[in-house]
Amino acid sequence: MIDKKKDEFYMARCIQIATNGLGNTYPNPFVGSVIVHNDKIIGEGYTSEYGGPHAEVNAVNSVKNKALLAESTIYVTLEPCAHYGKTPPCCDLIISKKIKRVVIGTIDPFAKVNGEGIKRLKDNHVNVTLGILEKECLELNKRFFTFHQKKRPYIILKWAETENGFFAPKEKKQVWISNDYSKQLVHLWRTEEQGILVGKNTVLFDNPQLNARLISGNSPIRLIIDKNLEINSTFHIYDNQQQTIVFNQLKTDKNQNTKFIQIDFSQNILPQILEHLHQENIQSIIVEGGVNTLNQFIYNQLWDEARIIKSSIRWKDGIESPKIKGKLVQELQLKSDRIQIIRNYE
Numbered sequence: 001m002i003d004k005k006k007d008e009f010y011m012a013r014c015i016q017i018a019t020n021g022l023g024n025t026y027p028n029p030f031v032g033s034v035i036v037h038n039d040k041i042i043g044e045g046y047t048s049e050y051g052g053p054h055a056e057v058n059a060v061n062s063v064k065n066k067a068l069l070a071e072s073t074i075y076v077t078l079e080p081c082a083h084y085g086k087t088p089p090c091c092d093l094i095i096s097k098k099i100k101r102v103v104i105g106t107i108d109p110f111a112k113v114n115g116e117g118i119k120r121l122k123d124n125h126v127n128v129t130l131g132i133l134e135k136e137c138l139e140l141n142k143r144f145f146t147f148h149q150k151k152r153p154y155i156i157l158k159w160a161e162t163e164n165g166f167f168a169p170k171e172k173k174q175v176w177i178s179n180d181y182s183k184q185l186v187h188l189w190r191t192e193e194q195g196i197l198v199g200k201n202t203v204l205f206d207n208p209q210l211n212a213r214l215i216s217g218n219s220p221i222r223l224i225i226d227k228n229l230e231i232n233s234t235f236h237i238y239d240n241q242q243q244t245i246v247f248n249q250l251k252t253d254k255n256q257n258t259k260f261i262q263i264d265f266s267q268n269i270l271p272q273i274l275e276h277l278h279q280e281n282i283q284s285i286i287v288e289g290g291v292n293t294l295n296q297f298i299y300n301q302l303w304d305e306a307r308i309i310k311s312s313i314r315w316k317d318g319i320e321s322p323k324i325k326g327k328l329v330q331e332l333q334l335k336s337d338r339i340q341i342i343r344n345y346e
Helices: 004-021 055-061 065-070 092-094 116-123 134-140 144-149 180-192 200-206 269-279 291-299
Strands: 032-037 040-046 073-078 101-106 127-130 154-161 166-168 195-199 221-225 243-248 253-255 258-262 284-286 304-311 327-334 337-343
Touching: 004 040, 004 055, 004 101, 004 134, 004 166, 032 065, 032 154, 032 258, 040 166, 055 092, 073 134, 092 116, 101 134, 116 127, 134 144, 144 154, 144 284, 144 304, 154 166, 154 291, 180 284, 180 304, 180 327, 180 337, 195 200, 195 253, 195 291, 195 337, 200 221, 243 269, 284 291
Parallel strands: 073 101, 101 127, 154 284, 154 304, 195 221, 195 284, 221 243, 243 258
Antiparallel strands: 032 040, 032 073, 253 258, 304 337, 327 337
């Protein structure tokens, strides 16, 4: 008899350990797996960096007594793969180890899997339970699911504003609104997303590095909108320290670590950019541009999440922050800053 509460307990552990792979597994999803024998966890694993073993493989490899596998249940947040990619199918491993029961959080929407893993397991007389903590497993890989279902990256808008809603001073001078703790948090966020997008004016005014130097982790791919290629080679975005894509109307070219992609600025550029990012297999972006860039995403309803850092600072006037409508799903205090996470459910 299936004990749903017990299954949920072990799936919750899968979700917990899966997050160790966040930001390191692109373009693969990050997955967690737990192997249980007689109500005792005997193996755990999460997805390695791209090209490395998947969660199920790492979980199986962590089991000391492999003879126990035939009497065990394997839990996994996402349907085991049924195709050859950088690694062999995880389904074949489960079948070869004679594991008789597999508990899965949710189906994999990737075209080469999408139910095929479950079918292969059942065809080989494996007992499959599907949909345990499905909502939480979908949330875990919201980037992966958005990418495959909507054919675009998961889009996070991020900005800081004063307590009374100003984004930047009217006069052109650089002023930090958020505190040092929030700056470090933003760099952590950068390690978790595959790309970071800004417009030309942000680069010309701030000369940002757009990396994750304040914390250990991968720096995102820099995505720059520069219609007439006005940013010259002295700016940080051209230092070749990380992959950079510049969307412009003049040329398609590649120079060392920088790729130029020509798009049509006489039309709405955002669908064009997102289509290219989908082609480049970029599954998530964080938009850190100016008000104009952020408002374009908001106006076009091309965003999934907004992360707003609200400072305790007050200004008499300034450039107003973007206005956004969505559901507040999380709020936390970071010293003098309040962080709001808003989701777009439209």
